[in-house]
Amino acid sequence: MTPPQTPRDIRVAVVEDQPLYRQMLATLIATSDGFAVAGEYETAAAASEADARAIDVALLDLRLGDGDGLTVGRRLRQRNPRMGALLLSASDSTHVLLDIPRPEAQGWGYLSKTSSLSAPALLWAIRAVAEGRNVLDPEIRARREIRQQSPLATLSPRQREVLGLVAEGLTNAAIAEELGLSPRSIDAHLNAVYAELGIQARQDRNPRVEAVRAYLSYTAPAPW
Amino acid sequence: MVNAPEARRRQAPAAEPDGARTDRRIMVGVVAVLAAAIAVFTSVQSVMVLGVFSHVISGVEREPWRELAVRVSVNLVGVALLVAGVAAVRPERRRPLVRVLAVVGIALAAAIARAVLQVVNGVWDPAVPDGFATIAVEVAATTVILVLAQSIGLGFVALWRRARDGERARTAAQERAVQLLRQLQEEELRVRREIAETIHGSVQGIFVVLEAQLRRIAADAAPTDREQLDAVAAQLGALREGELRSLSHRLYPVDLARGTDAAIRTLLARLPAWVGVADDASQTLAAAGPRLPLEARVVIVRVVEEGLSNALRHGEARSIRLEGRATEGGLTLDLCSDGVSPAADAVPSGLDRLARRAEVLGGALTLTPVDPADGGGARLHLWLPFPA
Numbered sequence: 287m288t289p290p291q292t293p294r295d296i297r298v299a300v301v302e303d304q305p306l307y308r309q310m311l312a313t314l315i316a317t318s319d320g321f322a323v324a325g326e327y328e329t330a331a332a333a334s335e336a337d338a339r340a341i342d343v344a345l346l347d348l349r350l351g352d353g354d355g356l357t358v359g360r361r362l363r364q365r366n367p368r369m370g371a372l373l374l375s376a377s378d379s380t381h382v383l384l385d386i387p388r389p390e391a392q393g394w395g396y397l398s399k400t401s402s403l404s405a406p407a408l409l410w411a412i413r414a415v416a417e418g419r420n421v422l423d424p425e426i427r428a429r430r431e432i433r434q435q436s437p438l439a440t441l442s443p444r445q446r447e448v449l450g451l452v453a454e455g456l457t458n459a460a461i462a463e464e465l466g467l468s469p470r471s472i473d474a475h476l477n478a479v480y481a482e483l484g485i486q487a488r489q490d491r492n493p494r495v496e497a498v499r500a501y502l503s504y505t506a507p508a509p510w
Numbered sequence: 511m512v513n514a515p516e517a518r519r520r521q522a523p524a525a526e527p528d529g530a531r532t533d534r535r536i537m538v539g540v541v542a543v544l545a546a547a548i549a550v551f552t553s554v555q556s557v558m559v560l561g562v563f564s565h566v567i568s569g570v571e572r573e574p575w576r577e578l579a580v581r582v583s584v585n586l587v588g589v590a591l592l593v594a595g596v597a598a599v600r601p602e603r604r605r606p607l608v609r610v611l612a613v614v615g616i617a618l619a620a621a622i623a624r625a626v627l628q629v630v631n632g633v634w635d636p637a638v639p640d641g642f643a644t645i646a647v648e649v650a651a652t653t654v655i656l657v658l659a660q661s662i663g664l665g666f667v668a669l670w671r672r673a674r675d676g677e678r679a680r681t682a683a684q685e686r687a688v689q690l691l692r693q694l695q696e697e698e699l700r701v702r703r704e705i706a707e708t709i710h711g712s713v714q715g716i717f718v719v720l721e722a723q724l725r726r727i728a729a730d731a732a733p734t735d736r737e738q739l740d741a742v743a744a745q746l747g748a749l750r751e752g753e754l755r756s757l758s759h760r761l762y763p764v765d766l767a768r769g770t771d772a773a774i775r776t777l778l779a780r781l782p783a784w785v786g787v788a789d790d791a792s793q794t795l796a797a798a799g800p801r802l803p804l805e806a807r808v809v810i811v812r813v814v815e816e817g818l819s820n821a822l823r824h825g826e827a828r829s830i831r832l833e834g835r836a837t838e839g840g841l842t843l844d845l846c847s848d849g850v851s852p853a854a855d856a857v858p859s860g861l862d863r864l865a866r867r868a869e870v871l872g873g874a875l876t877l878t879p880v881d882p883a884d885g886g887g888a889r890l891h892l893w894l895p896f897p898a
Contacts, residue, residue, distance in 0.1 A: 304715035310722070349711040354768060376714035377755055379765075381779035385772055399718040400747070435786030435829060506783040 791834030
C-alpha cells in the first residue's frame with residue numbers, strides 16, 4: 287500500500303513500457319521514505335499529457351514503444367522547468383544527454399536499468415536530479431574512458447577524477463569526502479578543469495553542466 | 511478552391527500535346543518530301559526522258575529547260591497546296607473513315623488545282639481532241655499519287671506512335687516497379703524498426719528484470735549457488751548488452767527516431783576511446799535530416815557505420831573526421847580516417863551494397879585511398895540529392 291504523501295515527499299512519475307519493470311520501480315519508490323509515486327505511464331503519449339506541475343522527478347525509460355523518454359522529459363519540463371528528469375536505459379547511451387539544448391541541460395540524469403533496481407542508487411539519483419544536479423550512473427561512469435586527442439586527455443589524473451565525480455552528480459563537499467581532500471582543493475581542481483576545457487563563467491551557462499557535457503563528449507564506453 | 515493562375519490555365523486554349531505536334535511534323539514532313547520528289551521526278555521524266563512538251567506556251571518556242579521550269583513550278587505549287595491541306599485538316603488525327611475522306615479530298619483538291627495551273631500555263635490544252643479526257647486522267651493519276659504520299663505519311667505516323675506508346679508503356683512499367691520497390695523498402699523498414707524497437711526496449715527490459723531477480727535470489731542462496739546464479743545473471747547481462755543490442759541495431763538504427771544527426775552521434779560515441787573523433791557533420795545533418803526521405807537517412811547512417819567499421823578493422827585508424835556539407839542540389843558526407851590505405855581497386859562488399867542503395871536514391875558513394883605520404887587512410891565520400 288502506498289504510504290500517505292507528505293509535503294516533503296519527492297513526487298516521482300514512472301514512464302516505462304515494460305509492465306513488470308514499471309511495477310518494480312513504482313513499488314520501490316512508493317515504499318521508500320520521502321518519495322511518492324506521482325503516476326505510472328506506459329506510453330510516451332500518455333506521459334506527455336501528464337500534469338507536469340504535480341511531478342518533481344520523471345523516471346523515463348529512454349526507449350518507449352511510441353517514442354523516447356528524452357522527448358517526453360523535455361515536453362514535461364516545458365510545463366515545469368524545475369522538474370528533474372532521470373533517463374533509464376539498459377545500455378550506455380549517455381551521449382543522448384548531449385541532444386538536450388544547453389539552456390535545458392540542468393537537472394537531467396542517466397541511470398542504467400540494472401542500477402535502477404538498487405534502492406540506494408535509484409533514490410540517490412532521484413534526489414540529485416530533484417535538486418537540479420546532473421547525474422551519471424556511477425557504474426556506467428566507471429566504464430567510460432577518456433578519448434584520445436580530446437581536451438580531456440590533457441587533464442591530470444586528479445583533475446579527471448574530480449571531473450568524473452562531478453559527472454556522477456556529487457557536490458564539491460561530497461567529492462572532497464570521497465577523495466579525502468579539502469573542499470578548497472576540490473575548488474582549485476575544478477577551476478583548473480574549467481580553464482583547461484575553456485569553460486567560462488557565464489550568466490546563461492552553468493559551468494558544472496558544461497563540464498558534464500564535456501565529459502560526455504570526450505569519453506567513450508569501454509568495450510563490453 | 512482554385513487559385514488565379516490555375517483558373518487562367520484552365521481558361522487558356524489547350525496547348526497541343528507533344529505527341530500530336532510530333533505527329534503533325536512527321537505527316538507534313540513525309541508528305542512534303544515525297545510529293546516534292548515525285549513532282550520534280552515526273553517533270554524531268556516527262557520533258558527530258560519522254561520528250562513531252564506543252565501544247566501551247568504562248569509566244570514561246572519549244573525549249574526543254576523552260577518547259578521543265580514551268581512544269582516543276584506548277585507541280586511544286588500543287589505540292590504546297592497539298593502540304594497546306596494536310597497541315598490544316600490533320601488527317602492523322604481523324605477517325606478512320608474521316609481520315610480516308612480527308613486524304614482523298616486533299617489529294618483531289620491538290621490534283622485539280624495543279625491541273626488548272628497546268629491549263630493556265632499551257633501545259634495542257636483542253637481545246638485539242640481528247641483534251642479534257644487527258645486532263646481527267648492526269649487529275650486521277652495525280653490524286654492516286656498524292657493519296658499514296660499521304661498514306662506513306664500516315665504509315666510513318668503510325669510507326670512513330672507505336673514506338674512512342676511502347677516507350678511510354680516501358681516508362682510506366684519502370685515507374686511502377688520503382689514505386690513498388692520503394693513501398694517494399696518502406697514496409698521492410700517499418701517491420702525492421704518495429705522489431706528493433708521491441709528488442710531494444712521490451713526484450714532488454716525483460717532481461718534487466720530477470721537479471722535483478724536472479725541476483726536477488728542469489729543474495730539469499732547458499733554461497734556455492736550464489737556464485738552460479740551470479741554467473742548466470744552476468745551472462746544475461748552480457749547477452750543483453752552485446753547480442754541483443756547488436757541485433758537490434760543491425761535491424762534498424764533506432765536512434766534515427768531522434769534524427770539523423772543523433773543516430774550519427776551515437777555511432778561516433780561508441781568508437782573506442784583510443785580513436786580521436788572530430789564531428790563536423792552534425793549541424794548539417796540536423797538541418798537537412800528532416801527533409802531527407804527515410805531511406806536516405808538510413809543509407810547515411812549505414813554508410814557512416816560501415817565506414818567506421820572498415821576504418822577500424824582494415825585501416826587501423828587512430829583518428830576519424832566526419833565532414834558534412836549541404837551543396838547545391840545535394841548533401842555530401844566525407845568520412846576521413848588515417849591508418850592503412852585501402853588498395854586502389856578495393857571495393858569492400860558492404861560498401862558496394864551501400865553504393866547501389868545510394869544509386870537507387872540518385873546519389874553516389876566512393877572510397878578513395880589517401881597516399882601514405884599524406885598520412886594514409888581513406889576518404890569515404892557520399893553524395894545524396896537534396897529534395898527542394
